[in-house]
Amino acid sequence: MNKWIVAKFGGSSVKDAEAMLRCSNVVENNNDIRVVVISATQNTTNQLEFIARAGQRGDEDTLHSLINELIQRHSKIAHDLFSSEAVRKELDFLFDEIKFVGAEILKERHYTPKIMDQLYSLGERISSLLVSDLIRLRVPDRKVLFLDARNVIKTSSDFQKAEPQIDVIAEKARELVIPHLNAGGIVVTQGFIGKDLLGNTTTLGREGSDYSAALFGEAIDASLVQIWTDVAGIASSDPRLVKDAKFIPTLSYDEATALASLGAKVLFPTTLLPTKRKDIPVFVGSSIDPSLGGTTITKNQDQKFKLKAVSTLQKKEYAIVSFVGCHLDQAQDLVENLKNSFNDINVEFYDLTSVSVSFKIASADITNALLRAHEILVAKY
Numbered sequence: 456m457n458k459w460i461v462a463k464f465g466g467s468s469v470k471d472a473e474a475m476l477r478c479s480n481v482v483e484n485n486n487d488i489r490v491v492v493i494s495a496t497q498n499t500t501n502q503l504e505f506i507a508r509a510g511q512r513g514d515e516d517t518l519h520s521l522i523n524e525l526i527q528r529h530s531k532i533a534h535d536l537f538s539s540e541a542v543r544k545e546l547d548f549l550f551d552e553i554k555f556v557g558a559e560i561l562k563e564r565h566y567t568p569k570i571m572d573q574l575y576s577l578g579e580r581i582s583s584l585l586v587s588d589l590i591r592l593r594v595p596d597r598k599v600l601f602l603d604a605r606n607v608i609k610t611s612s613d614f615q616k617a618e619p620q621i622d623v624i625a626e627k628a629r630e631l632v633i634p635h636l637n638a639g640g641i642v643v644t645q646g647f648i649g650k651d652l653l654g655n656t657t658t659l660g661r662e663g664s665d666y667s668a669a670l671f672g673e674a675i676d677a678s679l680v681q682i683w684t685d686v687a688g689i690a691s692s693d694p695r696l697v698k699d700a701k702f703i704p705t706l707s708y709d710e711a712t713a714l715a716s717l718g719a720k721v722l723f724p725t726t727l728l729p730t731k732r733k734d735i736p737v738f739v740g741s742s743i744d745p746s747l748g749g750t751t752i753t754k755n756q757d758q759k760f761k762l763k764a765v766s767t768l769q770k771k772e773y774a775i776v777s778f779v780g781c782h783l784d785q786a787q788d789l790v791e792n793l794k795n796s797f798n799d800i801n802v803e804f805y806d807l808t809s810v811s812v813s814f815k816i817a818s819a820d821i822t823n824a825l826l827r828a829h830e831i832l833v834a835k836y
Contacts, residue, residue, distance in 0.1 A: 456735075459636055460485065460679045463492040463646060463668035467685040468742040469582050470497035472535035477742050478586060479593045481683060482641070488681070489636050490671050491643045492604075493586050494664040495578025496532070499525065503574050506553070510560030518557050526550045529581050542588040549581050568614035572648075572658045575615075576605070579645035579664070587643035598640040607631055608649035608670060610657045617649055617657035619670055621729075628674035636675065644671070665726040669737070673729035680730055682722065683742040688750030689714065689721045691764045692829045696822060700829065702749070703763055707756040710763065710779055711737070713811040717777040718768035727752065760786045762836040765828040767821050774821040775805055776828050777813040780836075784809045796831045800824050 462485075464478045482488050495503075502525055509518040529550075533543060556574045560566045566574075580603075587601040607627040610617035632642055646664025649657045659666050665682055672680040686694065688702040689711065706714070708731045715722040721739055730737050731754070740749030762780035783789060790804055790812060800823060802814035816824045 456676050456678050456733075457636075458487050459489040459675055459677045460487045460681060461490040461492060461668050461672040461675070461677045462488045462681040462683060463664055464494065464586070464742060465664065465682070465684045466494045466497040466499070468683050469493060469495075469586060472532045474742070475532065475536065475586055475589055478683065479589050481742055481745055482590055483594055487678070489641055490632070490668075490675065490677070491586065491590065491641065492646045492664060492668040492671060493579060493583035493643065494646050496529070496582045499578040499582070500575060500661070503553075503578055504571075506557050507560055507566045507571060507574055510557050511564055511566060513561065513564055515561060518561055522550075522553055522557055525553065529585070532585055536585060536589050537592070538585060538588050539592075542584060545584055546581065549577055549584070553577050569655060572614045572617075573656045575658050576645075576648040576656045579604075579647050583643055583645045590641060590643060594641065598635070598638065600635045600640055600642045602631065602642050602644040604645040604648055604667060605650035605656060607644070607674070608659075608667060610649040610651055610659070612651040612653065612655065612657065614655075615658055616660050617651065619649065619659070619666075620652075621670075621673070623652075624670055625674050628671070632671075633675055660723070660725075662723045663725075665723040666729075669726050669729040669735075672735050673733045676733065677735055680735055680737045682726075682737065682739045683745075684721065684739065685741060685743055686721065687741040687744070687747035688739050689719065689764070691832060692766065692825060693720070696825060697829045699833070702747075704748075704750065705755070706750060706752045706763065707781065707810075708752060708754055709756070709810045710781060711750075711752045713777075713779050713808070714764055714766055717775065717779065717811060717813065718766040719764070756781045762832055765825060765832050767825045769818065769821065772818070774816050774818045774824070775813050776802065776816055776821070776824040777811050778828065778832065779811050781810060783807065783812050792835075793831065796835065797824070797827055800827055 591599040609623040646667035805813040
């Protein structure tokens with residue numbers, strides 16, 4: 456294992472020039488951060504979807520308005536960061552690509568998953584270009600390589616849900632990434648996007664930038680993958696809804712994966728697969744204030760039964776409230792005790808694993824059930 460760290464910055468961490476400067480500070484303050492994976496700026500992926508839908512409807516005015524707003528927003532970031540003239544020109548090429556794809560959708564009144572992946576990719580390609588130039592300016596003694604992730608993250612041709620080709624990714628990383636790292640450089644690249652073996656742009660699924668970071672970590676045999684967001688780690692529940700939620704210092708891969716799969720929004724559910732294969736720790740922290748610490752995820756699990764967090768997941772006709780922890784399948788009468796603790800909220804047993812126990816609830820009860828579940832967690836466990 457190398458000392459190299461992969462640091463991924465999410466959309467909220469690169470939402471504007473000020474946020475990008477905070478990201479650069481994180482990189483500057485840790486010489487072991489060698490691969491920087493960047494998401495699209497906050498709400499850009501949604502905006503690209505709106506552009507495609509406007510084109511599909513034939514709404515030319517809205518299409519042009521959305522494209523112009525996106526261009527102006529990113530041009531302002533470039534201005535605020537004093538981006539180089541070369542980067543400004545490259546941005547113009549990317550803006551022209553958005554206009555071209557938008558015009559094609561408008562002409563055809565239709566878009567395919569393949570075209571959408573091409574459009575999606577522009578969000579990450581724009582934001583990563585801005586961040587790479589910023590880091591190059593702020594760390595002049597290190598060679599910064601701006602890498603097109605599509606040249607490394609090779610995937611299947613399943614557009615919008617592409618499967619990474621692990622062996623090919625490892626080969627491409629040895630060819631294009633590791634020599635630069637061995638020479639002491641920093642690589643800045645994109646999350647979320649890849650390319651199939653026919654050269655078509657693909658994506659790993661919405662919120663797939665975490666997965667990209669883990670894939671890069673696996674490919675370079677990193678010592679750590681960092682996921683920087685706008686919260687200080689993974690909390691015992693959704694802190695937007697549960698005011699007394701506490702951040703969890705440590706989780707196992709299985710616990711964190713269960714939380715992500717059962718509705719927690721901090722991690723993409725497949726993120727931990729590559730890091731688990733290589734036993735690479737994952738750190739989740741806040742780029743707004745890195746001093747707050749965060750959550751470290753490893754293979755290690757507590758030796759005894761413990762409940763750590765609660766989450767909710769909305770299904771089509773019902774919702775699920777879940778408790779996550781370790782050795783849950785070994786705890787006597789756990790399901791019955793938890794079920795009885797919900798009092799007047801009607802819950803029905805749904806599933807039990809070693810790291811989670813879930814109950815089915817009415818969709819209308821989802822918020823109350825989450826609040827009650829966290830009260831149970833705090834009071835009894």
